[in-house]
Amino acid sequence: MKLSITKVDQQDEAVRSRLFEMLADYELHALFILGNLRRGFPGSHIYVASIGGTWVGAAGYYAGPKSLIPFSTRPAVVRSLVRYVSTLHPDMSYLNGIDYVAEPAYEELLRLGFEPDNDPHLVFMQLEGEPPSQPHEELARPVAESDAEDVAKLKRYARDLIEPDAPISEHEIAEARMNPLRHVLVVGDTVVSTAGTNGIGLEAFQILGVVTHPEFRRRGYAGAVCASLIRAMGRKGARRCVLFTRPDNVAARRCYARIGFHDAGQYYVAKLKGPGPRS
Numbered sequence: 001m002k003l004s005i006t007k008v009d010q011q012d013e014a015v016r017s018r019l020f021e022m023l024a025d026y027e028l029h030a031l032f033i034l035g036n037l038r039r040g041f042p043g044s045h046i047y048v049a050s051i052g053g054t055w056v057g058a059a060g061y062y063a064g065p066k067s068l069i070p071f072s073t074r075p076a077v078v079r080s081l082v083r084y085v086s087t088l089h090p091d092m093s094y095l096n097g098i099d100y101v102a103e104p105a106y107e108e109l110l111r112l113g114f115e116p117d118n119d120p121h122l123v124f125m126q127l128e129g130e131p132p133s134q135p136h137e138e139l140a141r142p143v144a145e146s147d148a149e150d151v152a153k154l155k156r157y158a159r160d161l162i163e164p165d166a167p168i169s170e171h172e173i174a175e176a177r178m179n180p181l182r183h184v185l186v187v188g189d190t191v192v193s194t195a196g197t198n199g200i201g202l203e204a205f206q207i208l209g210v211v212t213h214p215e216f217r218r219r220g221y222a223g224a225v226c227a228s229l230i231r232a233m234g235r236k237g238a239r240r241c242v243l244f245t246r247p248d249n250v251a252a253r254r255c256y257a258r259i260g261f262h263d264a265g266q267y268y269v270a271k272l273k274g275p276g277p278r279s
Contacts, residue, residue, distance in 0.1 A: 001052040003077065005084045010037055010046045019046070020202065022055050023071065027201050028126065028242050028264075029098040032069040033060045034201030039181075041198065047085055049077050059085050066093040068105070075104040082108040086275070095270040098124065102268030113275035120270035122244040123253065123263055130234055131227045131259035135220045136185065140228035143182040143194070150191035151176040151184065158211040182209075183229040185221045193221040195229050204240040205233050210252075223255045230259075244269070 008015045019037060023030040036044055043063030048055050049072065057072025059081040068089070070081045082105045086092060092114075095105055106120065143151065152172040153165075182196035193212040197205045207229065212222045230241055244267040245252045 003049055003051050003056075003080055005047055005049045005081060008046050008048050010044060015046075018055065019048075019058060022058065024202060026071065026073070027204050028240065029101070030071045031201050031204060031206045031242065032067075032096055032198065033058060033071060035198035035205060036060060036062065038201065039199040042178075045085075045089070047081060049081055057081055061085050061089050061092065063089075066091055067096055068092050068094065069096045070105050071097065071101055073100075075100075078104045079108045081105075083112065086112055086114075090275060093272055095120070095268060095272060097268055099266040099268060102270070106268060106270050109270075109272060109275075115273040115275075117271040117273045118269075120268040121247065122267045122269055123247050124244050124265040124267040125242065125253075125256055125261040126264040127230070127241045127256075127259070127261045129239065129260070131223075131230055134224040134227040134259060136224040137227050139187060139221075140183050140185040140193075140225045142232065143180065143184050143196075145177070147184050147191050148173045148176040151182070151194055154191065154194050154211045154213060155209065157214060158209060181233075183225050183232065185212075185225040185228075187216065187221075192216040193225045195222070195226045197229065197233065200233065200236060200238050203238060204242065205238045207241060207243040210243070218251065220255075222252070223259050226256070227259050 010016060016037060023034055027034060041062060045061040047059045049057035056074060057077040059070040061068050068085055070078050072078050078101055095102060095109060097105060149168050152168045179196050181199055182194060184191045185193040195210040196208050199205060207226055210222055210226060
C-alpha cells in the first residue's frame with residue numbers, strides 16, 4: 001500500500017490521543033514530540049505518515065528553534081517524512097532524534113542538500129526513579145519571573161557566545177520566560193545554574209538546557225539543580241528521565257552518573273546549513 005503524509009491538528013483531542021497511543025511504546029525516544037504536544041509548544045507543526053489508514057510515523061517541526069523531530073521504527077518512513085517536511089520548511093536548522101531514527105533522517109537531509117554544521121553524535125542517558133540527595137540541592141528551586149535575565153545570561157554560555165556579558169535583549173528575556181518547567185540554583189542573589197524540560201510525555205520527561213556559569217562549575221551545582229527538577233517532575237507523575245550530552249564532556253557524564261543516570265544509547269542533535277541546490 002502507498003504511504004501518505006498529512007499535517008494533523010494537534011489541538012484535536014482524537015488526534016492527540018492517537019499520537020500518544022502510537023508513540024507510547026517508544027516514549028523515551030519520542031519525548032520531544034510527546035512533551036511538546038502535551039505542553040502545547042508554540043509554533044508546532046505535526047505531520048503523520050500512514051499506510052492503509054494505519055499511522056506508522058510522525059514528525060514535529062517547531063518554528064521557533066527551526067527543529068525537525070521525526071519518529072518511526074521504519075527507516076523508509078523516516079526518510080519520506082524528512083523529504084515531505086523539508087519541502088514545507090526548507091529553513092530548518094536542527095534535526096533531533098534517537099540514533100535509529102536520526103541516522104536515516106540525517107542521511108536524507110544531506111542528500112537533499114543540507115550541510116552539517118556540527119558533530120551531531122551525543123550520548124543518550126536514562127534514569128529510573130529519584131536521584132540520591134545532592135549537596136547544595138537546598139539552593140535549587142523552581143524558576144521565578146524575576147530570574148529571566150539571569151537565565152538568559154546562562155543560556156549564552158550554553159551557546160558559547162563570544163560576548164556573554166553584552167546587554168541582554170528583550171528577545172532573549174522573552175525566550176527565557178517561555179519555559180516555566182525550569183529549576184534554578186541560586187548563590188547569593190544570582191542564578192548560577194539551571195536545568196529545564198519540555199514536560200512529561202506519558203510517565204517520562206527529558207532534561208534540557210543544563211548550564212552552569214563558568215565561575216561556578218565543578219562544585220556540584222549542575223547535579224543539584226537537575227536533582228531538584230527530577231523530584232519536582234516526580235511529584236507531577238514522572239517515573240523516568242532522559243538527557244543527552246557530548247561524548248567528550250567527561251565532567252557532565254560523571255555528574256549525571258552521580259545522580260543515577262546510565263548510558264542508554266546514542267542521540268543526534270544535528271545543526272544544519274542550507275539546503276544547497278538539489279539534484
